[in-house]
Amino acid sequence: MKLPSCVLAAAAVPLASAQLDFWAKKAGLEFFGAATDTPGFREREPYAASYPKYDAIFADPKEFGQTTPTNGQKWMFVEPQPGVFNFTEGEFVSKLAKKTGKILRCHALVWHSQLAPWVEETTWTPEELKAVIKRHIFGVAGHWKGQCAHWDVVNEALDEDGTYRKSVFYNVLGEEYIKLAFQWAAEADPTAKLYYNDYGIERPASVKTAGALRIVKLLKDAGIRIDGVGMQAHLHADNHPTMEDHVKTMTAYAEHVEEVAFTELDVRIKTGTPLNDTKLAWQKESYQFVSEACIRVPQCVGITIWDFYDPFSWIPHVFPDNGLALPWSEDFSKKPAYDGMIDIFKKYADKPRPKPGKPTKPTKPEKPGKPRVKRFSA
Structure with a gap:
C-alpha cells in the first residue's frame, strides 16, 4: 500500500528520542505502556527480522513504562x-517487564474466549465449575502474586446489547461467577488492583457502558x-468518541x-481504500x-496501546480491510498520532491534575433482620 506524503517524510528521518512514557508522566499519568507478546508466534511469526529494532524501542523506559502480555496469561x-x-x-x-523496569498489567483470569477446549467441552455442575474457576485463579494469580500492578479479573462479560454474554461461566453460574472471580482474585493476589475490562464501554450512552456500571455496582x-474499570478502546479512526465522551464515561x-x-488502545483505519492524510488525521x-x-x-492512571508496531496488530487478522491501527508503521516510521499524543502531554506537563474524589465504598452484605444503612461518599 502506498503511504501518504506525511508518513514517507517521517520515514526519512531517524527515529526520534523516546518520549511517550516520559511525557505522559510529566502530564501526571502513572504510565504510558504497550502490550507485547512472545516472539515467533501468531502475528509476529513472519517478522523475525524486525525483532531487534522492535525490542530496542520496547525496552526504552522513556517510551514505555508499562506492559501487558497480549496472550501468554490466557487460559488456553x-x-x-x-x-x-x-x-x-x-x-x-x-x-521482560522486570528486565526493562516496566509496570506489569496481568491479563486475563476469566474470559469466554481463548479458553482451553476442555473448559467449554465439559458439561459442568455449578459446584464443579466453581471449583475449576477457583483452581484456575489461585493457580494463575498465585503464580504471579506480587508482580502484577493490575489484574483483569473478568474480561468481556457483556454482549453487544449490554446483557451478560452467554459464556460457559454465565450459562452455568449466572452473574455469580463474576462475584466469585473477584473474591478469589483478591485472596490470591491481595496487592494487585482488580479490574473489570471490556471493549465498547468508552461512550457514555452505550448500553455496554451501562452494563459495565451494573457489574461494578x-x-x-x-x-x-x-x-478499577479498564476501557479497552479498540477504536475506529472514522467514528471515534470525543474527548468529552471519554471524560463523561x-x-x-x-x-x-x-x-x-x-x-488496549488502538485506532483502526479502513484499508480497503487508499490511505491518505485525512484518515491519519482522524x-x-x-x-x-x-x-x-x-x-x-x-x-x-494510564494508557496502554495494544502493541505499538502495525505488523504485530491483531486487527487485520480479525477485521479484513482494517488495520494500520498503531503509532509505528511497518518500516518503524511514526504516524502523526505519535506526535499528536506528545503534543497533548506537553500541553499539560508539570501542571497539577485535579484531585480525585472518593469512590463509593463497598457496601457490606445485608444481614438478615437488620436494615441496611445507606452510606454516601464524601
Whole structure:
C-alpha cells in the first residue's frame, strides 16, 4: 500500500528520542505502556527480522513504562489441561517487564474466549465449575502474586446489547461467577488492583457502558473489592468518541472505583481504500482525545496501546480491510498520532491534575433482620 506524503517524510528521518512514557508522566499519568507478546508466534511469526529494532524501542523506559502480555496469561496457554499449568508464555513477558523496569498489567483470569477446549467441552455442575474457576485463579494469580500492578479479573462479560454474554461461566453460574472471580482474585493476589475490562464501554450512552456500571455496582453491593474499570478502546479512526465522551464515561466509573485506565488502545483505519492524510488525521485526533481525557480525569492512571508496531496488530487478522491501527508503521516510521499524543502531554506537563474524589465504598452484605444503612461518599 502506498503511504501518504506525511508518513514517507517521517520515514526519512531517524527515529526520534523516546518520549511517550516520559511525557505522559510529566502530564501526571502513572504510565504510558504497550502490550507485547512472545516472539515467533501468531502475528509476529513472519517478522523475525524486525525483532531487534522492535525490542530496542520496547525496552526504552522513556517510551514505555508499562506492559501487558497480549496472550501468554490466557487460559488456553496457562492451563491447557485440567489442573496442569504452563506459565512459559506469560513468564516471557513478566520477565521482560522486570528486565526493562516496566509496570506489569496481568491479563486475563476469566474470559469466554481463548479458553482451553476442555473448559467449554465439559458439561459442568455449578459446584464443579466453581471449583475449576477457583483452581484456575489461585493457580494463575498465585503464580504471579506480587508482580502484577493490575489484574483483569473478568474480561468481556457483556454482549453487544449490554446483557451478560452467554459464556460457559454465565450459562452455568449466572452473574455469580463474576462475584466469585473477584473474591478469589483478591485472596490470591491481595496487592494487585482488580479490574473489570471490556471493549465498547468508552461512550457514555452505550448500553455496554451501562452494563459495565451494573457489574461494578453488583460487586460493590456484595461488599466485594473492585478497584478499577479498564476501557479497552479498540477504536475506529472514522467514528471515534470525543474527548468529552471519554471524560463523561470515566467520571461515571470513578464514582464507584478508585481508578480507570485505557487498557488496549488502538485506532483502526479502513484499508480497503487508499490511505491518505485525512484518515491519519482522524486517527491522530482519536489518540489525542484519549490522551487528553485521561489527563483530565484524575482517576485515570494510564494508557496502554495494544502493541505499538502495525505488523504485530491483531486487527487485520480479525477485521479484513482494517488495520494500520498503531503509532509505528511497518518500516518503524511514526504516524502523526505519535506526535499528536506528545503534543497533548506537553500541553499539560508539570501542571497539577485535579484531585480525585472518593469512590463509593463497598457496601457490606445485608444481614438478615437488620436494615441496611445507606452510606454516601464524601
